[in-house]
Amino acid sequence: MANEEAEKKKNTTSSEAKQPLKTAKKKALGWMEWLRGWFYLVYEMIFQRILASHLQNPMPLPPINDLTCIVTGSTSGIGREIARQLAEAGAHVVMAVRSTNRAQELVRQWQEEWSGKGLPLNIEVMELDLLSLDSVARFAEAWNARMAPVHVLINNAGIFSIGEPQKFSKDGYEEHMQVNHLAPAMLSILLLPSLIRGSPSRIINVNSTMHYVGFVDPEDMNVVSGKRKYTSVVGYGGSKLAQIMFSSILHKRLPAESGISVVCNTPGIVLTNVARDLPQFLQVGYRLIPYFIFNAEEGSRSTLFAATDPQISEYCEMLKADDWPVCAYISHDCRPTNASEEAHNIETSYKVWEKTLELVGLPSDAVERLIEGEEIKCRYGNSQE
Numbered sequence: 227m228a229n230e231e232a233e234k235k236k237n238t239t240s241s242e243a244k245q246p247l248k249t250a251k252k253k254a255l256g257w258m259e260w261l262r263g264w265f266y267l268v269y270e271m272i273f274q275r276i277l278a279s280h281l282q283n284p285m286p287l288p289p290i291n292d293l294t295c296i297v298t299g300s301t302s303g304i305g306r307e308i309a310r311q312l313a314e315a316g317a318h319v320v321m322a323v324r325s326t327n328r329a330q331e332l333v334r335q336w337q338e339e340w341s342g343k344g345l346p347l348n349i350e351v352m353e354l355d356l357l358s359l360d361s362v363a364r365f366a367e368a369w370n371a372r373m374a375p376v377h378v379l380i381n382n383a384g385i386f387s388i389g390e391p392q393k394f395s396k397d398g399y400e401e402h403m404q405v406n407h408l409a410p411a412m413l414s415i416l417l418l419p420s421l422i423r424g425s426p427s428r429i430i431n432v433n434s435t436m437h438y439v440g441f442v443d444p445e446d447m448n449v450v451s452g453k454r455k456y457t458s459v460v461g462y463g464g465s466k467l468a469q470i471m472f473s474s475i476l477h478k479r480l481p482a483e484s485g486i487s488v489v490c491n492t493p494g495i496v497l498t499n500v501a502r503d504l505p506q507f508l509q510v511g512y513r514l515i516p517y518f519i520f521n522a523e524e525g526s527r528s529t530l531f532a533a534t535d536p537q538i539s540e541y542c543e544m545l546k547a548d549d550w551p552v553c554a555y556i557s558h559d560c561r562p563t564n565a566s567e568e569a570h571n572i573e574t575s576y577k578v579w580e581k582t583l584e585l586v587g588l589p590s591d592a593v594e595r596l597i598e599g600e601e602i603k604c605r606y607g608n609s610q611e
């Protein structure tokens with residue numbers, strides 16, 4: 227622990243030296259950062275198809291018969307494509323979903339479509355509701371009890387309740403923050419024993435270019451203090467930035483010997499159910515611009531690339547060796563790219579890391595203890611529903 231603290235201090239200090247103006251006292255994104263963020267979003271929207279024109283669709287996958295991949299939110303949109311394509315490439319796919327009936331129906335349909343093309347698809351369905359931290363803990367307990375490996379965990383499930391008023395989960399957290407960041411972060415930590423068993427393994431977080439317009443105040447992760455006005459963009463952008471910040475520290479804390487790579491990626495702007503909360507007239511507009519917007523198959527490529535490309539682990543190790551402040555970030559056109567300027571604020575990233583572990587009821591040294599093979603206690607998971 228002393229070494230870790232020294233390492234943490236070293237990282238923080240070197241970052242402060244490099245970026246003296248970025249302190250945790252910052253209250254919001256600067257105007258220039260905010261404008262640059264929106265510029266990136268518009269740029270992605272207009273040029274994503276051109277930038278990704280070198281990619282095949284569907285993306286050819288390497289042989290993955292020996293991989294077990296957990297995909298959250300695989301009943302719809304990008305996650306549905308990811309699960310189907312991984313299964314068709316031979317992987318054992320676990321659909322971690324809140325609607326198990328819908329997932330079973332999809333599996334039945336995919337098996338039918340696949341029939342005659344190869345061995346039956348190896349897919350199973352497990353219940354996971356990210357709006358309940360009890361459900362996350364129960365999922366991890368059930369999986370870890372099998373003593374089976376996980377090679378790829380894809381934290382795909384997400385919400386963007388556009389224009390909706392602020393809502394809170396029964397755990398008391400703002401819903402974007404819980405579904406898009408807190409619950410996947412908790413799942414990643416709790417599944418570490420299985421990811422170690424599957425090493426070399428990967429945690430892939432389906433993130434978003436919207437993190438460029440996001441800001442996280444670690445003292446006010448749920449945007450309740452009144453210091454900032456809540457909008458769905460504040461909720462969504464903040465949750466995606468928090469995910470990158472947490473992932474960056476997880477990436478640093480996992481020793482190279484663990485063989486676990488942590489990656490965030492952006493799928494591009496994709497026509498899925500994510501826009502279900504848009505007003506009707508905007509939904510029509512959204513569907514009228516298919517030339518610019520990826521379909522779900524195109525939108526699944528950066529995640530599938532991050533999950534299966536053989537060079538990803540090497541790239542992550544290189545970032546770690548260089549003491550780069552942010553974990554690997556893969557763009558919609560499957561190229562390593564840079565996360566936002568704010569994501570490089572390592573002092574805030576450490577605070578987000580600590581606050582996240584506190585909010586999900588895990589000890590601050592959870593990673594180190596799990597790596598050592600110790601069991602850890604979690605505040606959630608024992609209550610009956």
Ligand SMILES: NC(=O)c1ccc[n+]([C@@H]2O[C@H](COP(=O)([O-])OP(=O)(O)OC[C@H]3O[C@@H](n4cnc5c(N)ncnc54)[C@H](OP(=O)(O)O)[C@@H]3O)[C@@H](O)[C@H]2O)c1
Pocket residue numbers: 298299300301302303304305322323324325354355356357358381382383384385386405432433434435492493494495496497498499500501
């Ligand atoms: N579409 C885009 O343009 C875009 C751009 C950037 C990033 N992303 C990210 O891509 C990811 C996938 O989004 P999508 O576009 O494919 O949206 P989608 O079609 O709405 O799919 C979201 C999935 O997440 C699941 N989910 C939502 N709340 C959940 C909960 N409480 N517990 C468990 N699962 C839950 C949904 O399950 P149900 O079917 O049961 O609702 C669904 O399967 C998200 O993380 C999103 O932020 C999307």
